[in-house]
Amino acid sequence: MMKTPITVLQELMVKFSESPEYECVAQSGPQHLAVFEYRCAARGHVVSATARSKKEAKQEVARLMLARLAAAGLSVPPPYAAPAAAAPLACDEPSAGAVGTGSRSYKALLKELCQEYNLPGPEYTLEGDTGPAHARRFTARCAVGAHARIASATTKKAAQQLAAQQLYQYLRENLARLTEDFVEEDALARAHERAMERYVEARADAPHRPDLGQCVADYHLGLLLHLEEEQVSLGADALEAASPDAEPETALQAVAGALGLRVEWHSLPAEGGALTLVRLAPSSPPLVFCARTRDAAAAEALTYLRLTMKFKGQK
Structure with a gap:
């Protein structure tokens, strides 16, 4: 019967009057799918391996240590002298390999x-x-x-x-x-928190995606479908507070800001002079208003917003 990796490693280390050191450094996953990570230190080398049980992980890390010692020039009996590939796990954790990544x-x-x-x-x-x-x-x-x-x-x-x-x-x-x-678990927790913060920031900076499920018949409700009640209330207040004598462009900026929208200005070449386009973003479908001047385009946008706020209040 072939000797186990643990036995072979122990016998090899006895020749140097040493003993390999084993340590279970991590356990991850639910109880019925737990994955254990073992670390082994011997002759100045350290390797890690993972498995579904502590016994299997310890045997695997001993096998990897034998392969490492063989690569370092020590006389290791076959078949453990050959570089070993860790057995794959039926889980999302990567296999440890010669110096495995383990569960972290x-x-x-x-x-x-x-x-x-x-x-x-x-x-x-x-x-x-x-x-x-x-x-x-x-x-x-x-x-x-x-x-x-x-x-x-x-x-x-x-x-x-x-x-x-x-x-x-x-x-x-x-x-x-x-x-x-330096506490490894605390360090991993900090890294996870920072990764989540970057994810949230990336989501916040992500471009607005159109609503592909929106019906053409509901296009006139495009703005209402993604505005919160609080935003609508703030927008209505901004419309009421706008002075009749105020410049349309100034009033539009105030109302759009209350609704959480950006005001984007563009110019479109046309016969008889360029047209001015004003876009309210993000919205689905896009809200674009056109006129000969900026004030006229802003007035068109304000008229739409005023009707939209009125319709929302009647629902």
Whole structure:
């Protein structure tokens, strides 16, 4: 019967009067689909692996450590001397590979570590790609200042994660006394919060999308369909507050601002002189009014808004 990776690694380390160190560093996913991440340290090397149970994760990380030691020149008995590929998991978590990403983003951890201790930010470069189209392997380089690590994987993203993990673990091990107050879970939480903030900002800056489900018969209600009650109330108040003697363009700016709309001006060449176009955005369908002068175009827009507010109040 073939010996397990844990047994082979233990016997190999006995020759050096050492023992491999195992640690369960993370657990993710619901209880019925839990994924465990184990880390193993031996002879100055550190690798990680994930699996659906602690026992499987420990065996997998021992197998990866044997492959790492074999690559470093130690005499490892077959079949564990060959580079190992981690078994895929039936979940969304990526496989660990030779230095797995596990259940966490080491790119995020490395970035947080650099920010917290005033290190230059990590830089990633694609060093190359090899193999046929159906079995491509990408090699990525991760560098922080003068320190760098290179890793390969079947995707660019995975290769960057693996390189980031190697560099992150190297920095943590060699700067342990200086970074002992760095808490990984807190760092990941901060990274997640910042990512969500960027997502919200991106959504806020995203262009208005037309309502593809809107019927042509409802086009005249286009503005009403995406205005909140509070906006309509503010717009109606702005219309009432507008002085009859005020310039239409000034009044339009005030009412549009209350409704949360932008006033955009355009010029359209035409016979007898250019036409002035004023657009209220965002709206679906687009609201565009045309006249010979800016004041006349603004007056047309104000008339539409006044009728719209009146119709809304009657509903």
